[in-house]
Amino acid sequence: MHDPAPMPEVQNDEEVPLLGAQRLGFSAGSQRLIRDIDLTIRAGSRTVIMGANGSGKSLLLRLLHGLIPPTEGHVEWCERPLDTAARNEQAMVFQRPVMMRRSVAANLRFALSARGIRGAERAAREAEAIASARLEHLVNRPARVLSGGEQQRLAMARALACAPRLLFLDEPTASLDPASTHAIEQIIDQAHDDGVTIVLVTHDAGQARRMGQDLVFLDAGRIVETGPVAQVLDAPSSAAAQAWLGGRLYLDPTHSSQT
Amino acid sequence: MESFTAILAEALGLILSGDQAVIDIVLLSLRVTLTAVVLACLIGLPLGAMVGAFRFPLRTAVIVTMNTMMGLPPVVVGLVVYLMLSAAGPLGPLALLYTATAMVIAQTILVTPIVAALTRQVVEDLNEEYAEQFASMGIGPVRRIMALLWDARYSLLTVALAGFGRAAAEVGAVIIVGGNINHVTRVMTTTIALETSKGNLQLALALGLVLLVIAVVVNGLVYAIRGSATRAAYA
Ligand SMILES: Nc1ncnc2c1ncn2[C@@H]1O[C@H](COP(=O)(O)OP(=O)(O)OP(=O)(O)O)[C@@H](O)[C@H]1O
Ligand SMILES: [Mg+2]
Numbered sequence A: 001m002h003d004p005a006p007m008p009e010v011q012n013d014e015e016v017p018l019l020g021a022q023r024l025g026f027s028a029g030s031q032r033l034i035r036d037i038d039l040t041i042r043a044g045s046r047t048v049i050m051g052a053n054g055s056g057k058s059l060l061l062r063l064l065h066g067l068i069p070p071t072e073g074h075v076e077w078c079e080r081p082l083d084t085a086a087r088n089e090q091a092m093v094f095q096r097p098v099m100m101r102r103s104v105a106a107n108l109r110f111a112l113s114a115r116g117i118r119g120a121e122r123a124a125r126e127a128e129a130i131a132s133a134r135l136e137h138l139v140n141r142p143a144r145v146l147s148g149g150e151q152q153r154l155a156m157a158r159a160l161a162c163a164p165r166l167l168f169l170d171e172p173t174a175s176l177d178p179a180s181t182h183a184i185e186q187i188i189d190q191a192h193d194d195g196v197t198i199v200l201v202t203h204d205a206g207q208a209r210r211m212g213q214d215l216v217f218l219d220a221g222r223i224v225e226t227g228p229v230a231q232v233l234d235a236p237s238s239a240a241a242q243a244w245l246g247g248r249l250y251l252d253p254t255h256s257s258q259t
Numbered sequence B: 001m002e003s004f005t006a007i008l009a010e011a012l013g014l015i016l017s018g019d020q021a022v023i024d025i026v027l028l029s030l031r032v033t034l035t036a037v038v039l040a041c042l043i044g045l046p047l048g049a050m051v052g053a054f055r056f057p058l059r060t061a062v063i064v065t066m067n068t069m070m071g072l073p074p075v076v077v078g079l080v081v082y083l084m085l086s087a088a089g090p091l092g093p094l095a096l097l098y099t100a101t102a103m104v105i106a107q108t109i110l111v112t113p114i115v116a117a118l119t120r121q122v123v124e125d126l127n128e129e130y131a132e133q134f135a136s137m138g139i140g141p142v143r144r145i146m147a148l149l150w151d152a153r154y155s156l157l158t159v160a161l162a163g164f165g166r167a168a169a170e171v172g173a174v175i176i177v178g179g180n181i182n183h184v185t186r187v188m189t190t191t192i193a194l195e196t197s198k199g200n201l202q203l204a205l206a207l208g209l210v211l212l213v214i215a216v217v218v219n220g221l222v223y224a225i226r227g228s229a230t231r232a233a234y235a
Helices: A008-012 A057-065 A104-114 A119-132 A148-161 A178-193 A205-211 A229-234 A239-245 A253-258 B004-016 B020-053 B059-069 B074-085 B100-137 B141-151 B153-169 B172-178 B188-198 B201-231
Strands: A017-028 A031-042 A046-051 A072-077 A090-093 A166-170 A197-201 A214-219 A222-228
Touching: A017 A057, A017 A197, A031 A057, A031 A197, A031 A222, A046 A057, A046 A205, A046 A239, A057 A090, A057 A166, A057 A197, A090 A148, A090 B100, A104 A119, A104 A148, A104 B141, A119 A148, A148 A166, A148 A178, A166 A178, A178 A197, A178 A205, A197 A205, A205 A229, A214 A229, A214 A239, A222 A229, A222 A239, B004 B201, B020 B059, B020 B100, B020 B141, B020 B153, B020 B188, B020 B201, B059 B100, B074 B100, B074 B172, B100 B141, B100 B153, B100 B172, B141 B153, B153 B188, B153 B201, B172 B188, B188 B201
Parallel strands: A046 A197, A046 A214, A090 A166, A166 A197
Antiparallel strands: A017 A031, A017 A072, A214 A222
16 A cells, blocks of 8 residues: 555465464463464465354454464464564454544554654555545544444554555454445455455455455364355355354354254 | 631631731642642652553562552651651751651652552553554554553543642641741641641631632542543543
8 A cells, every 4th residue: 555566576476475374272271262273374365264253263363463372383474483573564453443542643643653654654644544444524533432333444544554464354344334344345455455465354254255265264263164255155064164154053163063 | 716607707708818828828738739749640650550551570569569558647658758857867968857848758758659559550451451452553662651641641630630639638747747837838737737726716717718629629620521531532
């Protein structure tokens, strides 16, 4: 978006994964919440992660983004260990957007300043982000009084303002109406066109088809199925994905087969 | 003894006529207390913010200590400061005993734990809300503390006012280290104590009324700040 030629060397080389996870696991106490995750995210791809409530989607995003250290395995960024510098090339929009107690514009400025972007450059990026999220009429409004959809758009704009190479989105449209959902999807599309790699968690099969290329299906902290979105949604091979798509996979995935 | 209404009338007369003694005492009180609160904020805000925002060994012990010190008995603080500043004490050569500075020192010691402990709580709650977002954005420790203090500004203003209220109403510490010397270290609370015992109830009540008005104004400010912060969703 802000980079005239975003990472051509990575985009041309399909073999170099942007993000990779090997035998990734996370346990809390005796509970293995995430286990045996092997995942490769190619530069420029759009990956959709689906799975029942509590299957570990948000936890997996946190692990991939480096917000919590895994208890097993590891995450690599461009085939190197994931560190703070690497995380600064990624951005995440959380399931519940965190709005600072400041105006819309000040929320954006804070994110830009944190990356050392100041002065005219910062003003330009701020204006661009506000325009892309169509928040012009709300710039001076306290961010926390915005509606859910407006907050979500601001969270997207803030994440993209720092020109990440990869964007994690955790159910960005979960409680939004169709128009707001469409606005968010447009922002995602635009970001992808600008070269941003997308990792999207969603419960919305329609959105998965519209936004995704590859689908990763999680069940009880494990990847049970991967493949092109249409293939997995139309002809799921795993019992968990079949059950979930049929509306039969409930809160506790381990008991779902009986229902 | 005169009737209460007669004393009240004379006390109001003292205030409304702008009695110089009353004005001097009120101004000195405000000067001492405001200076102490500013110093307490300079120490307590960063201290409380750091304890609230970072994990470190013995953190719980520090928090328990801060919370305990919130309730320090003013006379004990006065006594300790007196011992420090008295001619034989370690700070004796500074000759600060029975000066306004001594009162500022005692009140700062009383108010700093209040500011620090309340700040810690406010900042810790806010940090919990912001922590993941900040980690995702790669926010460093200094920027994090500054952002937390700024975003908690309304709550912290009420924290400072709570400290002011405590210092303004306090009598035990300032009377010990200030000595209640006319025109030098005589503040509202010490004068009320002294003049009441001397039977000069008009002056005591006049100062008591001023103190009450200040308390009302402070609480009114806290209420107004909370209200406007809530309306802007900044609380
Ligand atoms: N830090 C943690 N410590 C212990 N348990 C955790 C932790 N984080 C998440 N969990 C648990 O891990 C499981 C997966 O949580 P997660 O938030 O990843 O689910 P999810 O797939 O995102 O669900 P939803 O669709 O409801 O958002 C849940 O049972 C949750 O309670
Ligand atoms: Mg989730």
